Amino acid sequence: xxxxxxxxxxxxxxxxxxxxxxxxxxxxxxxxxxxxxxxxxxxxxxxxxxxxxxxxxxxxxxxxxxxxxxxxxxxxxxxxxxxxxxxxxxxxxxxxxxxxxxxxxxxxxxxxxxxxxxxxxxxxxxxxxxxxxxxxxxxxxxxxxxxxxxxxxxxxxxxxxxxxxxxxxxxxxxxxxxxxxxxxxxxxxxxxxxxxxx
Numbered sequence: 001x002x003x004x005x006x007x008x009x010x011x012x013x014x015x016x017x018x019x020x021x022x023x024x025x026x027x028x029x030x031x032x033x034x035x036x037x038x039x040x041x042x043x044x045x046x047x048x049x050x051x052x053x054x055x056x057x058x059x060x061x062x063x064x065x066x067x068x069x070x071x072x073x074x075x076x077x078x079x080x081x082x083x084x085x086x087x088x089x090x091x092x093x094x095x096x097x098x099x100x101x102x103x104x105x106x107x108x109x110x111x112x113x114x115x116x117x118x119x120x121x122x123x124x125x126x127x128x129x130x131x132x133x134x135x136x137x138x139x140x141x142x143x144x145x146x147x148x149x150x151x152x153x154x155x156x157x158x159x160x161x162x163x164x165x166x167x168x169x170x171x172x173x174x175x176x177x178x179x180x181x182x183x184x185x186x187x188x189x190x191x192x193x194x195x196x197x198x
Contacts, residue, residue: 004037005060012037016046023082030084031056038063038103041085042070047144049075052088055095058131059103059141069095076090077114078122091157097140106186109147109163125155125175129191132173134158134164144186149181156191 004010012035021032033054038061045084048054051106054077059065074094079085085092095116099105107127123134129143136159138170143156154176161172178184183195 001031002035002037005066005177008076009061009063010037011039011063013039014041014043017044019046019132020108021046021048021051021054023052025049027051029082034058035065036060038065041065041067043068043072045071045073047073048077049092050082051094052082052084052092053078053094053096056091057097057105059099059105060102062102063104064107064143065099065103065185067105067107068110069107072112073090074112074117074126075113079116079120080123081120082154090133090143091112091128091131093122093124094126096124096128097143097145098129098131099143101139101141104143105141107146107166109145109150112152113150114145114152119122121153124157125184126152126156129154130158131138131155132161134162136160136182142188143191144188145184145192146186147178147192149180151178153177154184154192156170162165164173 021027023029077094078092158172
């Protein structure tokens with residue numbers, strides 16, 4: 001859990017290669033990896049199992065997070081049966097990327113797998129972009145996604161997707177499903193675009 005709010009221009013770089021985070025074996029069941037600072041974040045050949053928010057990056061700086069997720073596996077993450085679900089359900093997802101106003105977060109995902117027990121899926125998708133919680137800033141930073149060789153449900157939320165009455169405002173969120181054959185291209189205005197095909 002890396003935080004650097006005292007020095008918002010400070011840089012934190014993270015490299016994980018061949019690591020494992022398992023909520024059933026003692027890893028933090030809420031969040032496995034967190035950073036709120038600019039920097040280069042590289043996650044390779046790493047497994048996340050039974051974690052409510054496997055990769056939780058909330059860029060609170062005025063700089064850029066460059067995030068790479070490659071050859072990773074997310075198993076049973078962000079599902080309702082996890083011990084931390086009731087406290088994390090408004091922001092839980094295997095991968096969650098948020099950028100505050102004036103910050104930029106660029107995510108690239110390659111050859112990554114999301115798997116769940118039958119009939120269980122995360123309510124905020126496999127990859128969650130932006131903060132849809134009640135009280136989140138209406139104007140958020142720039143978040144982009146580029147992705148190949150990965151099947152995923154990508155959810156984009158705006159502030160108020162989870163209103164203060166405890167429900168869901170579906171007008172403030174959308175989910176797009178992509179297959180292993182689709183190519184997701186980064187777009188600074190729309191977060192991403194999808195090129196379908198073989």
